[in-house]
Amino acid sequence: MPYSHIGVRRSAAQQSLAQALAALSEEFKLPDGFDPDVLAEVADVIAGHELPTPDLTALPFITIDPPTSQDLDQAMHLERNGDGYVVHYAIADVPSFVPAGGPLDSETRRRGQTIYTPGQRIPLHPLPLSEGAASLFANDPRSAYVWEIHLAADGSQTSAMVRRATVQSIAKLGYEQAQEMYDAGTAPAAFAGTLALLAEIGTKRIALERARGGASLNVPAQEVDFIDGRYVLEFRPGLPIEDWNAQISLLTGMAAAGLMIEGKVGILRTMPAPDEEAIAAYRRQTVVLGKPWGTDMAYGAYLRTLDTSEPKHLALMHAATTLFRGASYTPFNGTLPEQLTQAAVAAPYAHTTAPLRRLVDRFVLAICAALSANEDVPEWAIAALEELPEIMADSNQLANKVDRAAIDTVEAALLRHYVGGEFDAVVLAGPKKNGHTTRSAAARSSIQITTPAVSAYCEGDLEPGTVVRVKLVAVDIAKRSVKFVQAASEPVV
Template sequence: MPYLHPGLGDSASQQHLAVALKALRDELELRTVFPPEVLAEAEAAVAAYEFPAEDLTGLDFITIDPPGSIDLDQAVHLQRRGAGYRVWYAIADVPGFVRPGGAVDTEARLRGQTVYAPDGRISLHPEVIAEDAASLLPGVVRGAYVWEFDLDSYAAVTTASVRRASVRSRTQLTYAEVEEHLRSGGAPENLVLLREIGLKRIDLELQRGGASLNLPAQEIGFERGRYFLMTAPALPSEDWNAQISLMTGMEAARIMIEGRIGILRTMPAPDEAALAKFRSQAAACGRAWPEGMAYGGFLRSLDTDRPEQLALMHAAASLFRGAGYTAFDGEVPDAVVQAAIAAPYAHTTAPLRRLVDRFVLVICEALCAGRPVPRWAREALPDLNSLMATANQVSARMESGAMDALAAALLSDDVGKDFTAVVLAGSRHSNGDAGPRTRPSGTVQLIDPAIEAKCYGELTAGTLVTVRLVEADTARRVVRFELAAPAAAGGLPVSAAPSG
């Protein structure tokens, strides 16, 4: 989701957007304020916190996050080990600050996850935990759940375990700073190995049929009385860092499956109709998906600097659907694979921001130590599926509503203008604005700016069309296009066609 540039001012149009986003929060009944008893218990938990006995503060952990991040869930330390590697991955010790059944736990279950909006976030935990005592900030000792992996020369995992220990991050880096260090030729070993291991893990992902959707970051700016969209392609270091997190989630899933207790993140494979539709969209965008090329390999071949291929990357998200959580205690379910990852997988690396990760950490640590899983964690499993499903629905509604508001603000001066677009979803008949009569409508992705919106008219998925903006209402969060004409024969318009 695009976020608002912090330098935006107070013009009338900006105030309209702020009001629209505030109304969306109210509409979703988001819990934007922590009750006094939750804040009091959080403060008491921080004061009474006991650091884990094992001392790993001698390891050179680093954190890598977007600029301005202060709720730091993960820190990594990488070493060579013969022809292979050893990976230490510290995850914030949120369980150490949350008393099972207490006020903080109860509030976290009501929230489910941190909700992100363009103008800020609504946190899962009070700031004293999420942005201070549990956050793996640099230069201070913190408790953590520390994953230890041994990898072979191909970066495949040979052993994995997790335990509690005290750690100290040495440095907080942004992804851009990682790239700068590596370009300089004098990067520390941690960063050299991050690239080396990350690239090998990407190869393993492609071999097992997995795929990553590396969408560029977007930011809404405002200048000379109107909004504009700034897009920055994902940096390679973001992908390498994500591979460490994915590896951890895969090993957490394996440990829980072998222990016959836990909760997995699952996703069905896309059906043939969805794949065929995406192939037609790819062809319409001038970047046909070659027969025999794996889906993950095709996504990695896209150049998101090109508007038409960025639109195709957004269209690919339609295949990453149907994800949910599957809890089990005893019998392992048949469907355990997360299709996009092409392996069993669990959420475990973001406990500051996601409820389920706290339980996965506690379960995996107990299984690795050969101890019974704590009763409170076991008893929570039947409820976690529905708690996380509800939280995901709220987050999705926030994202959808915020995107509509942002799109309306961005396009507010362009009513009547024509745009080239890719049809993501063909027409279906539904009630229109004019009353009970039905109007065919579908979903389009503009080539530039890269905005997805509803469009009225007879639309066929995977085709390029010209659409006309007929309404952009920020307050109502409504953007409406109508089909102006099919795109000119021959594919992409000159302005969007690939240059090479």
Template sequence: MPYSHIGVRSSAAEQSLAQALAALSEEFKLPGEFSPDVLAEVDRVIAAHQLPAPDLTALPFITIDPPTSQDLDQAMYLERNDDGYIVHYAIADVPSFVPAGGPLDAETRRRGQTIYTPGQRIPLHPAPMSEGAASLFANDPRSAYVWQIHLAADGSQTTATVRRATVKSVAKLGYEQAQEMYDAGTAPAAFADTLALLAEIGTKRIALERARGGASLNVPGQEVEFVDGRYVLSFRPNLPIEEWNAQISLLTGMAAATIMIEGKVGILRTMPTPDEESIATYRLQTVALGTPWTKDIAYGEYLRSLNTEDPKQLALMHAAASLFRGAGYTPFNGTVPQEIMQAAVAAPYAHTTAPLRRLVDRFVLSLCAALCAQEEVPVWAVEALAELPEIMSASNQLASKVDKAAIDTVEAALLSHQVGGEFDAVVLAGPRSNGHNSKSATARSSIQISVPAVTAYCEGDLTPGTVVRVRLTAVDIAKRSVTFVPSAQS
């Protein structure tokens, strides 16, 4: 299960895990500090930056993020419109802070995205910009790309446009704070309607997602703790407001895709439907963890049925990422590609709402704004389309490797006090050689343990789908390795 966004509470007893996680940055050669040239350019751009003329500061935008976030990409203001709605969604105006062809432009193309490890964040942009001048902080006028999306009574989109404008957020809310305000009805008058409409619109957008066959991975926050000499996980289930908030972002990404498809220029986030092998493996995992996914239920519906407060079902939510493979970026200019769908969204979709943390969003925003204004699309954005898929692919691969290493490290820590113990496991796949197909290599089969919910390898040629008893013979947190053998061979 992915742990890249969890916190690790550090104490002397936990140093083996803390040190192993800290070593990830050096091992994967993650970017370090920004160069003097980049920082100097950022200072110059911030000093000369001017707010756009359209003034929307009278609209009471709010941001809803993790409470410690400083790089605030999105702010919203929602209003009722006859029997429908208008979504005003402000996205940080990153393009105006990144001169095309300059040192920062080059550095962001090298990084691709912000990368997270437990306890560390490797940012896409320098803090004076991403956590300062471009971040949509409360009570500070900010330049933004402001989406205006009209919705019908059922929450379906009717029209969408985007333009640069000056906005001002009136409140920086954390998820729990916003949820408590909504539940108790204690939100200040300035944004009480927005919170109420977020629930209304979000619920309707979730219903539309279900109707079109979309699927969302709503994974709760987690934290590793050291309790009574053992590593344990604690969980924070997702709040309803987090899901409603995510639906506004998803809506905007779908709107951006439609605008670019109609304009015949842009870059989509595409993904094929899951392959049969991935589906078969995941079905075995659902059996192993006690909540079988039957063939009469669509995978989006199955994921929504999982109770993430149950550790076994939470593990299934994480493991469902195997069904979301093959995602990529599809650029086009002049001719719309044949494959435009994002299978998990079940609609055309584009990344556009997180430009402070993801490179491609900066280009999508600029293209959509030009298309909506019926202006020439920026040459610098069009010229980048061909290289963006490779940049984002390399960045995503790096982020995935770091995430996998963090997973393995934490799972080794969780099992470190149970060496010699036996577990029931379901065989997911096998055998797999351990040593680059060497004839002398030990065959390994993939297994799923239910408590703790860990996917690992067990020595031996085991039959997929069978239940086996295995013994944990070794754990090395620093090497993030665990060794299982069938208990009969121990």
């Protein structure tokens, strides 16, 4: 979701954009707060919550997140083990705070996930839980599901298990702060080793990802600003430490999938490989934007060649989402499904590291812990398996609609002062109707403009893969609409 975490700077000059974004909550009927019975249950559960054994507070865990985050799902401690490594990855113990069948359980099933709009967040759980008792704050003992994953010298997994335990983070780091500490060698001794090993393990896991044909979308954080009378996007390029951090999460999701496959019960995050049409469309775009994707390179390897500090490369990274489609949740109990892999990961994979923000992770954690202990999987977790795919599909659909609306709003704001201007644009796809290309004077074709780097539609039947001259004739931020027409009858190339 490329624009999900855009921050909108509050100023009088941006009120039209801010108001349009604020209206998204009402338009999409997003939840507003939690009912009293939910809040009462949360208060009771928090008051009676007990920390589990074993006590692992002697391990110096740290969290690495966006600096303003308060819902801290993960904490890590990394150490050497001979010529290999041990990854200790603590995940917020949400299951112990959500009684099965209670008001909070029902409400989280209704929501499915936390939904983001620029400058606003609709949380999956009430804040006393998600930004309080269950969040892995520094210097405060917390209940967690602690993964212990052993790696060989090359970073490949040799074993994995998970159990509930009490942990304590010793530092809450932002990405830039952690990167600066690593680069300068100024991290405190208590966690300098974890930062050093994060780079070492992360680099090795990236190499393994390349070898198996996996791909990662590393989209920079973005912020809308208003400078000299125009809306502009400011981009914060992704940091290496964000990539390394993501590899630990991917590792854990793959470990969770392995445990559930071996136990023949659970729910996987699956996705088919991209189809030929999507690949062909993306290849055309890479050519026009000056960074051709050769046929001898896997798409995961190609994405890692993109420098997102370059506007055209950034546009290509966003456009690569067309290759990551068809993801679903696949439950099973007793018989393994035919589809086991997630194509972007290029391996079996499960969502398990973000239970404060995503419903399905709560169930995966409980299932994996039971399997690790050779215990019966909780009945409440098994009972939810068939229901979870629909819940998550519906919530993902809503999140995507909200995200698309936010994108359209921001892009309309960016183009507001360009009305009457002309641009070179690459035609990504011709007009379609009912899944088939249609020839119609009223049809619209999908286009990509490089500066500013936005996607839009242009009236007319345009040839995919060509570069055409287009004119922006209208923009409406409130309606999040832009209108382009051809400025010339012949394509540029």
